[in-house]
Amino acid sequence: MDLRFVLDPDLTPELREQIAALWVDVTNAGGAVGFVAPVTADEVRPVATSTLDEVADGPDRLLAGYEGEKLVAVLVIADNRFHLKTHWRVLKRVMVHPDTQGRGHGAALMREAERIASGLGLAALHVTVRDGLGLDRFYKRLGYREIGRLPAALRLSPTDTRDEILMWLDLPTSP
Secondary structure (H helix, E strand, C coil), X not given: CCCEEEECCCCCHHHHHHHHHHHHHHHHCCCCCCCCCCCCHHHHHHHHHHHHHHHHHCCCEEEEXXXXXXXXXXXXXXXXXXXXXXXXXXXXXXXXXXXXXXXXHHHHHHHXXXXXXXXXXXXXXXXXXXXXXXXXXXHHHCCCEEEEEEEEEEEEECCEEEEEEEEEEECCCCC
16 A cells, blocks of 8 residues: 655644654664664653654654555654755654555655655755664665764663664755
C-alpha cells in the first residue's frame, strides 16, 4: 500500500499521542531515534512534546506518512535557526513503524522530504545516524554521502558507545 503524506498536519492531542506511540514502537524494535530500548510512552512523551511544540510554534515542519488512516511514518524537517544556514535543513526523528518496514516506506518518506526541500528552494539535507545499525547504508542508497563522524559521541550504556555519522544530500538546483 502506498503512503499518503501530509506536511504540517494539525497537531491534535490524538496525533501527538500517535507520534509518541510510534516513537516507542520504533525504539523498542531497535530503532535509533534518541532512546535506547526498552522505553515507555512516559519516557518518550516529554521529548515528543518538546519536538512537536517546536513544529507547532515554527519554524520546524512535520511530515507524516499514512497507510490508509494509520500513521506509520514521520520525520521533522528542522530549521537550523542560524541565518548563514538557511539554505539547508536537518532531518530529525526519521521513523517508520516496524510492522511496515520492508515495504519501501522509509525510502518514500525520505524522497518526499527531498521533494519538499527542493520545493522550498533548499540546497541540501543533513541527517545524523547512529553507527552500528547499518543505517548509513540505507541513506547511501538514497544518495546521501558520509561527510564525517563524531567518534564515540553516543553513549548508549557505560559499555556501549557509538559514532554519530553525519550524512549529506545535495539537492538539484533549479535552472
